[in-house]
Amino acid sequence: MDVWQRLGIEKTDDERAIKRAYAKQLKITRPDEDPKYFQSLREARDKAISLAKYEFEYEWYGEEVPSSFSSVEKGDIDQELTSQLSDDPHHNPDLETEKNSIDTPIDNALKLELQNSELHSDEAYVLTLDESVSSPTNIEVQSAEFVQDRVISDVLDGSDNSHLVPSSEIINIKTNDKEFEGNASLHFQEISKIFAEDLSGNDFWNEEKWDLIFQTMHEWSFDQKYFFEEKLLDVIADHLPDLETASEADISKIQSVLYELDRNFLWNENFRKLFLKLSDEHASRLMKLINASKRPEAVRLRNNFNFYNNFPDLKEPEFDLYYGRENSGHKEYYRKCMKAGKTYLYIWNWKAFIFCNFFLAARDLKFKRGGMRLSNFSIFLGILYWLGLFLVLFGVGSGLLSYGWRFEFLLPGSLLLSLMHIFCGLWGNRLAVSSMANNFNTYLIERHSSDKDDSQANSLQPMRLLFDAVGQMKFGLSMRLLFLSLFIFIFTIKFIVLMNA
Amino acid sequence: MTIVGIDLGTTNSLVSYWSDDGPKLIPNALKSFLTPSVVGVDDQGDILIGEAAKERLITHPHLTIADFKRTMGSDKQVTLGDGASSYQFRPEELSAFVLRSLKADAEQHLGEEVTEAIISVPAYFNDIQRKATIDAGKLAGLKVESLINEPTAAALAYGLNEVEESQFLIFDLGGGTFDVSILDKYDNVMEVRATAGDNFLGGNDFRDLLVETLATDHEFDLESLSASDKNKVLRLAELVKKDLSAREVATYSAQIGEMKLEGSFQRDRFEELANSLRRRLRVPMERAINDATLRPENIENVVMVGGASRSPMIRRMVGRLFQKLPLSHLNPDEIVALGAAVQTGLKTRNESLEDVVMTDVCPYTLGTSAVVDDNYDNLVIVPIIERNAVVPISESQHFFTIRDKQTQINLDIYQGENMRPEDNILLGDLKVEVPAAAAGKEGVDVRFTYDINGALEVEVKALSTEKVVRKIFKNQANLSDEELEKRFKALSGIKLHPREHAENAVLIAKAERIYAESLKAQRDYVRSLILDFEQAITDQSNRELDKVRERFSESLETLENNMFDMD
Structure with missing residues (x-):
C-alpha cells in the first residue's frame, strides 16, 4: 500500500490536503487504539509531505533574506499590524502615518495601542505584595508593560502606583537595545558590514572580533541570526584551511570559533544544510574541522581522518542522499558487511575480480604491429600493468583500508584500471607477457651460453620451460589455471586469517 | 467517577476537572485555586x-520544605522535625502529600470519591522523573x-477555543523548570x-541570582545564616524580583x-x-524550532505560560x-x-471533545550502547527512537555479537542526546542469551516501543533462536513495587492537618x-492578636x-505591608 492509498487521497502537491486527510484518518482510529496503524499512518503522512514539497524528508532554510525584513516590504508589516489593531474601537487611523526614531514594527504596534488606550489617564498597574493577584488580562495593559520598559525612569515618583506616560512623551522613547535603534533593515546592513569589513581577508578568524560577534549574537532575533548564517556560509568556503597542508597551529586557531559557531547553529546536526550550500569538498572539510574542535585532545587531523566514524549520522538513507544515488543492491551487502565488521570480505571480491581481469587482459594484449621493434614500449606497458596492479590493489589498497578508507574512494581507481583493461584489450594481445617471456628466454639462453656451469642452467630448466610455453603462446588453460589457483590460494589464506581475527 | 487533572508545580499546585462547560478549577479549603x-x-x-506550611518556611525552617519538584527522580531524602517526631521523606512522598491535599479538595468540591488523576509534568522530565511522579x-x-506534558496541557487549554488553525510555540517558564513546545493545530x-527544555532553569534561578547579588552587596555569607534567616533572604529576593516587574x-x-538590609535595585542591573x-x-527554543524543521516566521503565536513568564x-x-x-x-x-482537565475530558472521550485528537512526542532520544564501524574500543549510543518522534512509536534495530563464542548480549538502555553513553541517563539493562x-x-x-502514556517497553529477540525477552523495566532510582506498598502504608498512617481548620491555620x-x-x-501587638484569635x-x-x-486577617495585611518597606 503506498502512501497515497494509506491516506486515502490522490497524489497531490498540497500539504494542507495531506494534513487534512491525515486528520480525518486519525479521528477514525485513535493513536491509543491501534498504535501500529497510527505509526504507519504517520509515516505515510510524513513521506507524502516530503514528496509534495521536496525530494528529501527535511525542510531547511532557503537562500533568500527572510522577506519580513527586506526594506521594501517593511511598510507592509506596519500595515499588517495596524490593520490588526483596527478591530480595537479606539483605533485612530490618523496615527497610522506617524513615524519617529523607533521604527520597528513591534514598537509601532505598541505605541499605537498605548496611544489609543485609556490607560494614559488615571488607571495604573498596581503592585501589591499579595502574591496571588493574577496579572491583568487586558492586552492594553500588557503592551503598556512593554512601553514602560522604555520609559525614562523619572516617571516613577516612588508612590505605590506607577503611572504611565502620557502620549505626548512617547515620541522620545529611549531604549537600551542597541540592536533595535533605527531601521530594522539596517540591522541586516550591519550584518553585511561585518562580513565586508571586520571579517575580511586574513582577519577572518580573528578571535577577538568573533567574541564580540558572539556576544551580540545572543541578543539577535532568530531571523537575524539565520540571515547571518546564510551570509557566513556564502563566504566561509574561501577561508577554510586545507587539511593536508595546514599546520596544527592554524587549525587550532580557528577551532574555538568553529566550536561556538557549531553550538549556535547546530551545524553538526544539520549537516545537510551545509552540503546544500557548500560544495561537497568544502562541506566535508568544515565538518571535519568542527568535529576536530570538539575533542581537540583526542583527534589528530591526518589524511586518514575517518569520515564515517565521526558522523554516525551519515548512515543510510543519509548516505544515499549525500552521494545522490540509489544503490540498494550494494547497499544491502555493504550494510551486512559493516555490521559484521568484515569490510575486507567485500573489498576482496572486488580486488579478486579486477585482479583476474588484469591477468587476462595482460595476456590478451597485442599490438597491431607485433615484433621486437615495439618490444620496449610493450615491456614498459606491461611493467606498468603489473606495477599498477600490485600497487593499487594490494599495497595501497590494503594500506588505505586498514587506515579506514572506504572502498568507495578506491572504486574510481579500480574503475579506471578496468577501463585501461578494455583499452589495452583493444590494442591487442599477447604483448607484455610474450615479449617479456621472449626477452627473458633470450637472456637465459645468453646466460646459459656464457656460463659454463651446467648445474645452474639445470635449475633454471623448469622456468625456461614455463616461459617457453608462454613464449609459444600456449597460454590458454595453463596460465589461467596457474594464476587462478594462485589467486584462490592467497584468497583462502587471507579469508581464514580474517575470519579468526 | 470523575478523573481530575492536576498541575503539580514547583511553586504552586492546582486541581481541575472537565465539565460540559469546559475545564474548571477546583478551589482549596482557603477558596483559592492555587495551593x-x-x-x-x-x-x-x-x-x-499549602499556604499554612508556606508561612512557616521562615519560622520553622527545619519543619518545612518547598521546591522539592526539582529533586523528583532522585532519592534525596529530607528530614523534617527532630527528635521523636522526625520524619524522613523522599520527594515522591512530599509530592504525595500535596496530591493528597488536592484529592481531598476535589472530593469535597465534586461530592464524590476521586481515584484517578492525570498529572502534569515538565515536557523535559526524563523517564525516572516521570516514574517518580x-x-x-x-x-x-x-x-x-497517564501523565501530560505541561506545555502540551497549556496548548490544549489555549488552543481549544482560541485558535482554529495555527502553528504556535508554548514558552513555559515555571518556578524550577523551563519547557518549550511547538504545536500545530x-x-x-x-x-x-517538537519539545525541548531545561529541567534546572526557572524563576527560582532568577531569584537566586538576586540573593547572590544581595549577599555581595551587603557583604554577608548566605551559608552562615540560620535557616530561618536564609528563608527570609529568599523571600526578600522574591519580592524584589516581583517588584522589578512593575517598576x-x-x-x-x-x-x-x-542585619538591616536596605537599598535599591535597578532593573537594568538585574537584566545585565x-x-x-x-x-x-x-x-x-532554538533546538525546538530546529527539530520541528520550521522557520521562526512560521510560528504564528507565542504563548507564555508559568508564573515567571510574567x-x-x-x-x-x-x-x-x-x-x-x-x-x-x-x-x-x-x-x-x-489543560490537564481538557486531557481528562479527551481521555474519557467526552462528547463535547469528541472531535479533538492530540498527539504528543517523546522528548528524548532512546537508544542503546554498542560499538560501531569497527571501532571496538569505543562504546557509543545507537539511537533507536529519535527525540521528538510522535508517540506511540515502535522501532527496531539489529545488533550483532563482537566476540567469538559470545553467549550473552547485554543491552544498556539510555535516554539522552549525547554520543557517549556516560553522558546520558541509564534507564536499565537487559540480558539476552x-x-x-x-x-x-x-x-x-x-525493538523499543514507546506507548502513548510514555512507558517504554523493550523487546529483544535472538535472531537465530527466535527467543524473545520482553521488559517494561524499572530503574533502581525509582521505588520498587514492594517499597511502594510499604511506604503507602506508612504514609496513610500519617495524619494531615484537618482541612476544616485550614484557614485558621x-x-x-x-x-x-x-x-x-x-x-x-510590634511584636507585642502581634502576640496579643494571635492570642485573641486563638481564644476566639x-x-x-x-x-x-x-x-x-x-x-x-486585615490587621495582618497592614502589618505586612509595612514590614518589607518596598516601594
Missing part, C-alpha cells in the same frame, strides 16, 4: 500542606495512568511538533537577624546580571526573538491545570511569621468567627 507546593510538620506532628500519585491513593488535531527601581528595607540565564533560555524582561526577550507580541491573556498560573558462534554471526533484534502561621520578623512593640476560635460561634477572622 503552594510546600509541606511542613506542625506542632502536633501532623502534616501541613506516577509513584507519588500511587502514594496519595490516586491511579495515574489543524482540523481539530492538536499535534506537538524600574525597587527599594527595599528589611531586618534579617542582626541575568544575561547568562537569558541565554540559557534561548537554547531550548516578567517583562522575559516577555521582551521573547517578543524580540520572534518579532511578535507574546500572548498571555490566559492566566499563566492556571493554564496548565486547565545467544548461542555461541563466531563474532558477528549471532545477533538480536531490539494559615492565619496563625502567618501571624507567627510576622511575629518572628517584628521587634519590640475556642469560644465563639461560627458566624462571629468569620468576622473575627476577617479582622485578624
